Amino acid sequence: MVNLRGSSPNEGAGMSKTLAEKIWADHVVRSAEGEPDLVYIDLHLIHEVTSAQAFDGLRLAGRIVRRPDLTIATEDHNTPTLNIDQPIADPVSRLQVDTLRKNAAEFGIRIHSLGDAEQGIVHVVGPQLGITQPGMTIVCGDSHTSTHGAFGALAFGIGTSEVEHVLATQTLPLVRPKTMAINVDGVLPEGVTAKDVILAIIAKIGTGGGQGYVIEYRGSTIRNLSMEGRMTICNMSIEAGARAGLIAPDETTFEYVKRKPHAPQGEDWDAAVAYWKTLHTDEGAKFDTEIFLKAEELAPFVTWGTNPGQGLPLNASVPNPADIADVEERGAAERALTYMGLEAGVPLKSIKVDTIFLGSCTNGRIEDLRAAAEIIKGKKKADSVRMLVVPGSARVRLQAEQEGLDKVFIDFGAEWRNAGCSMCLGMNPDQLAVGERSASTSNRNFEGRQGKGGRTHLVSPLVAAATAIRGTLSSPADL
């Protein structure tokens, strides 16, 4: 029969273990031959779109939420970014948000609603509250839960059936994933960010390259990233097909968590740090797969197609599908160019953009806003573009305003919005029109993702800012 616990090269007691294997082992509640492991979940994040049916399931079966104290809800996916002091205009969206509020009240779950300082994208909220910590298992009915892996947590997206399972039992039956190491070493060239690193990784291994794996990002380049940069990298693990991606915690991680409201206090802090310091891949532990990248060879990256693996350095030209050997990939590239309205051979930097979206769980944190503001300060946006700046959370927005970043964006000609997922997935009114083209700091360039018929180019905050100034895909070096 199929071995449900996989075939780790580090099998057996006393063997060296990878970081992911250590966290897994610390959370196995039950392990039986021929069954998936039953894994304990330390934190369950909830939002309005993928939870309603799960709460209904609980009610139907007469079940309760086992651990409301390990559960937290916020409103992010369908919420408007304008006029948030008024009832949500779209009645269907309003019902969905009201349903979450009612469910949270009925089952005793903490919720941060629109207008609350802690409201925002669920993956920005967890870290800023300090409830995302190293060594945890974290789930949410959202594929970008991998973001929390930046803290050395095993964090992954789940479906609504699993949301119900976690609500009822605080566990999930899971098949142990394989492990992949992605090593990035060296110093990133000027203007190259964490976003460019992850886009380059996805282009290298493909959208299915990480299927069945947990990725551990390693190497000096990763070590030298801020927590925000690490979150950007882990966030897009799912775009490479991996349900989870993580980075071993270090002083950067501890320092970040220490200042947060839910950080362990006193003796608990010391005990936690002592444990967190054990959370690294042991010397001699083997990964099922290893990938290597050199930071010096990376450049600002942009996608040209309709999946996140269809990306190239900004200095390149739109590829010619005829040059692609693989039949499936060639067909996908042909369809992508038709959808994107692009001709093979055209320099990517000549592509005119209509909308700039700065935000999302990938790049909607304070550091992302600061980086973009630095580029545009004192300048005006190109007349031909509109720019939406959507902070990842209400607290990020507040902090940005305290730093005067809102004025920088407004003077530049951008729209300063309230927090949420917004145009990343176009579930609220922030959408692209048919044929409209965006440079977006979000994570998915799928057909219609940002609005029916919309065309998305994924970029870093720096490229987004430079593109807003010039009106064509650009990096700060082009200014």
Place this chain on the structure above:
Amino acid sequence: MEKFISHTGTAVPLRRSNVDTDQIIPAVYLKRVTKSGFEDGLFAAWRNDPEFVLNQPQYKEATILVAGADFGTGSSREHAVWALQNHGFKAVISSRFADIFRGNSLKGGLLTVILPQDVVEKIWNAIEADPSTPVTVDLEAKNVRLGSEIYPFELDDYTRWRLMEGLDDIGLTLKNIDEVTAYESKRPSYKPKTLPARS
């Protein structure tokens, strides 16, 4: 959950790879708070095209979807599984599925079958040549059958048993809930709690 033992129906060829869940059901259709009615949104953008395979009358009654590699990538939305089921699909065949979609489908009783790409090509050719070809997806025998062709597939025994019995995962876990309680009694005190709220 309805038991899945074997299903015979006609199949529709979806000759596209990397069909992400935003294509299966766009975000604007995700606002319902029920598990039904999502068939309206199934492949919504593509269905505007009269040539799209699901719009062709010979495939209207198909209950098995045969798709290109990397089906179900992207968003974790289980609405993608519900939309396929609401439309009437019982099984999806592909050479590769995204992890989260695959998990969701097997939880919800939509059987996802992994077959090699060359077999997928053979099935595409057969159902394009004759859309009325009966296709059997047999979970008990772990194979897919078209005419005289038999293609075996793998699925772990545990998941197969659960699907064939139509069992609810939560019910299975609750049988072992004492082990969860025992685990909880040993969790370190430094693990964070969301309540009481601090800010």
